[in-house]
Amino acid sequence: MSAILLIEQVLNGLQFGVMLFLMAAGLTLIFGVMGLINLAHGSLYMVGAFAAAFAAAATGSFALALVAALSAAALAGVLIEVAVIRRLYDAPHLDQVLATFALILMFSEGTRWVFGSFPLYLDIPDALSGPVTLPGGIQYPLYRLALIGVGLVVAAGLWWLTQRTRLGMQIRAGKDDREMIAALGVDISKLYTLVFALGAALAGLAGALVGAIQSVQVGMGEPVLILAFVTIVIGGIGSIKGAFIGALLVGLTDTLGGIFLPLVLSVAMAPEAAAQTGAALASMLIYILMGAVLVWKPTGLFGGARPA
Amino acid sequence: MSDAVLSTHGLRKSFGALLATDGVSLDLRPGEIHAVIGPNGAGKSTLIAQICGSLVPDAGQVRLDGIDVTAASPAQRARRGLARTFQVSALAMEDSVLENVTLGATGRAGGGYGLLRRALGRGDRHDRALAAIDRVGLGGVADMPAAALSHGQRRLLEVAIALSLAPRAFVMDEPMAGLGGEGSADLTLLLDALRTEAPILLVEHDMDAVFALADRISVLVAGRVIASGRVDEVRADRQVRRAYLGDL
């Protein structure tokens, strides 16, 4: 096991982690501010990826593809917020789960209808393709490095937005006291639509960015959605900081576990058995991590008191 | 002190910088009604939460029948015979009066997890539930869902559930809350009669009811008991008049 392999895998884990953060940040923001559990968040990720693939095929520009992803996801977000989600803010969680599950069914089948069942491909832009040599002689794909950069920039931007701007102040106030913020003359309904659109745009961005290294297909959003749930359960629902730490933990655990668990097991077992058992156990690692956090801190690392 | 059914010893609980209860020691003796009064924010709700087990104190003890129950859960305390009523009615609103009260009669006996027998119908739990319902005067609405009851009837249902536990001690959190003059007069009569079943620790804002019912009064101000004694003693206490009763 070489140091180069380790560093490579740590970078892979970070890249996976920051992309998870883009998903988890939107989910946790929407839950924190509006008290809504949104299963259709994965659909917005898919919408972003398809919009990017479509725009890239039409224009050949990756930058335009990203613009398309952001605007399509934000638009889809506004649309479902106004048409459906808005009626669910005060509804029981079960209604939220069901209605957003219905939205997944409609988004997925609708996309299949329009684009067919075959995956689309989105190419990495030329400027970011190929490897880059890091200090120490490590070769690492430039695009993945750029993803880490984008994720960190978005995280910093979100921190600035929530802590340093007027909108952020309203978001934080809306989280604690809806009536108070309404009494101050803020249009709460517009604020909610805006927050939802912001979360949707982040999901769409993640979908487009990840779409370039995986295939773009129907159903791509839900596995990421569930990992984002694991992330915010670990980090504490409603906390952006928790989402960030949780995302990095999940990203690193999943990536490093998948590579190193079989290696560790091969010390004690036959190589073939170690590979098999290792792969099976590695697939469970992040859930075991989640379970451990729940035993230790039932409301997550940065969660508040008991949830209502 | 040794014959106290329920007692607290130096209960302390703080939330950040706020000391909600600051060394509260009280006791409840057989056959009595012990009222706890105090202005809003004096720590009465925090005190009840610690006595009933939904809050864990930072320091101090709660004893029931001489046994330390400080670490026991609310359910364990109830099974030992501590029956509470809630300030804001906590009822199974979709369920009937009889179902709500039967739950109490079942739970005290530790039978809440049973799968084989029917919950409702004949049997001593059923009889105990019906007796409690009749005792508070809800016999006529036993089959109505709690959601269909008036506010006053819901207050009585709270008392009936507590009664169905055949408790060692009652802890009542503002049972008169939201009742009109007639309603609170009726409930005062009922509570007066209940003290022979089990003593009552009564947290109440309705001063008429408190002076009519209480054998002893403790006054809680800013998390501390500033006075405790017979009704006339407390009434005369200068500190109480200044701190709480004001110019009454």
Place this chain on the structure above:
Amino acid sequence: MIPERLVTIGAVAGLLAVALGAWALGEIFTITLATRAAILALAATGLNIALGYGGLVSLGHAAFFGLGGYAMGILAFHAQSYTPLELGALTIEGTKSMPVIWLVAICVSALAAWVIGLLSLRTGGVYFIMITLAFGQMFYYFAISWSAYGGEDGLPIYLRNSFPGVDTLVPVQFFGLCFAALVLALLLSARLRSAPLGLALNAARQSPARVAAVGISPTRVKLVAFVISGAITGLAGALYADLNRFVSPAMFSWQLSGELIVLVILGGVGRLAGPVIGACLFVTLEHWLGGLTDFWHVWLGAILLGVVLFARGGIVGLLTGKAGPHV
């Protein structure tokens, strides 16, 4: 309006009548559809105990369905390949006997429900939803990466398992077994609802503080209900695997968890007949809409959205004219 008891009897009798009618007419495919409906109804009856009575929104019941399925798959696989199952020092012979397989399926899924319940009931509300969903997904990935039992491709079983005195290869006889299991589960579910545990569970959904104040631990009540619920859904998984003679990771998929909730909601949450009517409706829609268009899930989504926003009580709510329990 129709009394609820009548709706329940009507739904169960209707399912039986469809299967027997199809048998009389020689419509094998319809019998298979009815069997599928009975098995899904059984799984949803399990879920209904947690969801409808206890208000526990479990988005991970596919975990128990899949565990039941794999209990069948693994035992039958070892029986058909004449290799014992080696678990460390323990050696277990495979089996093709349904009663044994069912027992194993029930025990394994009950155990899993106990562990998952213990962890996810530490918190409530939206945490519960996400945690159950996550654990369902854990089993899904585990099944995919466990190549000894087919991994992603799943595990075919060549011959349907056997039940003493029944020829399980005859469709209507296998339907009979599934139907009997469903009726038993419904009786258990009805019994539970009127037992002290059901009374406490129902109250714990509405006011946990009330339940604790009369000496019953709301968490413990919910945990017991979750275990019973998971065990019933696990049994359904074993039957489902036998119906298809195939198990695959898809039995663990989150879509299946979602669809089970949808069944219960369409039929009527917290109502005895809810899962039965929901399952029959679902299988009918799937067959009928699926025949009209490849994209029938769009319409299922639209119907579901309509039910959630406008008809909370589901079909049973419409038939009885009474709103069911509020979850």
